[in-house]
Amino acid sequence: MAKDTVTVIDNRTGQQLELPIKDGTINALDLRKLKTGPEDFGLMTYDPAYMNTAACRSSITYIDGDKGILRYRGYPIEELAERKSFAEVAYLLLHGELPAADQLAQWKGQVTHHTMVHENVKKFIDGFQYDAHPMGILQTTVAALSTFYPDAKNIGDPECRKLQILRLIGKVPTLSAYAYRHRMGLPYVPPDNDLSYTGNFLNLLFKMAEPKYVPNPVLEKALDILFILHADHEQNCSTTAMRGIGSSHVDPYSALAGATAALWGPLHGGANEAVLRMLTEIKTIANVPGFIEKVKKGEGRLMGFGHRIYKNYDPRAKILKEMADKVFAVQGTNPLLDIAIELERIALHDEYFVQRKLYPNVDFYSGIIYQAMKFPVDMFPVLFAIPRTVGWLAQWEEMLTDQEQKIARPRQIYTGHWERHLPEYDAAAAGARA
Ligand code: CMC
Numbered sequence: 001m002a003k004d005t006v007t008v009i010d011n012r013t014g015q016q017l018e019l020p021i022k023d024g025t026i027n028a029l030d031l032r033k034l035k036t037g038p039e040d041f042g043l044m045t046y047d048p049a050y051m052n053t054a055a056c057r058s059s060i061t062y063i064d065g066d067k068g069i070l071r072y073r074g075y076p077i078e079e080l081a082e083r084k085s086f087a088e089v090a091y092l093l094l095h096g097e098l099p100a101a102d103q104l105a106q107w108k109g110q111v112t113h114h115t116m117v118h119e120n121v122k123k124f125i126d127g128f129q130y131d132a133h134p135m136g137i138l139q140t141t142v143a144a145l146s147t148f149y150p151d152a153k154n155i156g157d158p159e160c161r162k163l164q165i166l167r168l169i170g171k172v173p174t175l176s177a178y179a180y181r182h183r184m185g186l187p188y189v190p191p192d193n194d195l196s197y198t199g200n201f202l203n204l205l206f207k208m209a210e211p212k213y214v215p216n217p218v219l220e221k222a223l224d225i226l227f228i229l230h231a232d233h234e235q236n237c238s239t240t241a242m243r244g245i246g247s248s249h250v251d252p253y254s255a256l257a258g259a260t261a262a263l264w265g266p267l268h269g270g271a272n273e274a275v276l277r278m279l280t281e282i283k284t285i286a287n288v289p290g291f292i293e294k295v296k297k298g299e300g301r302l303m304g305f306g307h308r309i310y311k312n313y314d315p316r317a318k319i320l321k322e323m324a325d326k327v328f329a330v331q332g333t334n335p336l337l338d339i340a341i342e343l344e345r346i347a348l349h350d351e352y353f354v355q356r357k358l359y360p361n362v363d364f365y366s367g368i369i370y371q372a373m374k375f376p377v378d379m380f381p382v383l384f385a386i387p388r389t390v391g392w393l394a395q396w397e398e399m400l401t402d403q404e405q406k407i408a409r410p411r412q413i414y415t416g417h418w419e420r421h422l423p424e425y426d427a428a429a430a431g432a433r434a
Contacts (some may be wrong), residue, residue: 149167272363272366304361
């Protein structure tokens with residue numbers, strides 16, 4: 001029977017090494033045994049952007065990029081989006097199992113208990129420029145929370161971690177909505193704990209003078225599904241930032257601020273905003289072929305297309321495309337949808353995109369839906385960050401309780417100058433003095 005090993009022969013020394021294969025991986029540290037001599041550090045792997053490196057074990061999210069499969073704790077994303085609420089999915093991601101009715105009621109109560117923010121937080125949001133990007137406001141206010149909760153540094157205490165997780169899931173929508181209201185020159189309204197997680201978020205954003213805000217049930221449901229789809233996505237750039245920063249044992253607010261920063265980039269969660277700007281620039285369906293030609297010449301990217309892991313249709317994009325019609329039925333259609341559909345139609349048949357297996361990702365349709373829901377374009381990455389907070393925290397908890405994890409510290413291949421000296425420095429004399 002074939003052994004689950006791989007044999008590496010070092011042609012420099014003739015040394016032969018049999019490496020066990022476990023879970024489809026070899027242990028990179030085993031390669032260090034291949035040395036040319038006692039002075040040699042040993043063989044390392046070189047993997048910029050972690051293209052082929054598993055950095056952790058995780059039982060939270062599974063993706064099969066070739067088949068277009070996404071599962072949270074084993075449940076297909078399609079089933080969760082159709083049958084479950086965001087509150088249930090958040091519980092599932094953090095606890096490993098879906099909540100029973102009493103657990104769900106308790107969970108909702110715990111989260112809503114933490115939706116308010118300290119009055120001083122509003123004061124420093126007021127200090128931002130009137131046109132400050134809400135993602136910048138969210139990132140900095142989340143970081144600032146660490147100064148309000150100095151107890152959060154006790155990351156070794158499970159009860160303390162649980163409290164910070166509840167605080168973050170409760171407060172991130174409030175901070176996000178206040179960033180929006182500051183931008184619009186609107187007063188900050190208090191959370192309404194009678195409402196669902198997404199219903200309360202809509203209240204925090206859009207409540208005016210009415211005594212009780214009543215969210216539109218179709219929009220509330222649509223946002224709930226959007227939140228479910230964005231809740232986790234295994235070891236993406238921002239989650240890697242969360243784990244990496246958290247591995248230094250800093251408090252979770254500081255780590256989550258770093259993850260939020262990573263998410264903001266246009267190659268990651270900022271892509272939904274970039275898609276909208278791209279569609280607006282394209283303007284008409286007639287301009288689509290010309291735009292595609294520019295992309296193929298390397299003059300920009302087709303935003304909302306392509307993925308490191310999915311080499312097939314992103315399952316989240318499929319759900320969103322179907323959901324768009326429900327939102328449009330309430331809010332009126334978004335003319336940019338026709339441009340998006342034409343872009344997709346051409347790209348899915350064009351050799352350039354087919355060869356590179358570039359398909360629409362979650363950000364391709366989400367922005368069009370958010371815009372139809374009357375969110376300003378720069379709120380889009382914030383709408384990604386709110387549900388991803390749950391994923392970041394589930395991954396942070398998993399990282400801290402994983403005995404194999406240590407402070408994240410990759411190696412490098414040094415390409416700079418070898419030792420050299422300042423012209424005025426007499427190295428020989430210094431050596432003699434030593
Ligand atoms: N438009 C045009 N060409 C592309 C695109 C695109 N959107 N994405 C990749 N390519 C090309 C790329 O130029 C390269 O071609 P070549 O082999 O000739 O050099 C090839 O496809 C492979 O691309 P890559 O940059 O090596 O792939 P990657 O895995 O490093 O990048 C990505 C993944 C998502 C950053 C990239 O596809 C991209 O920039 N997409 C647009 C931004 C976007 O929509 N991001 C959202 C990702 S999903 C939400 C999330 O979870 O973050």
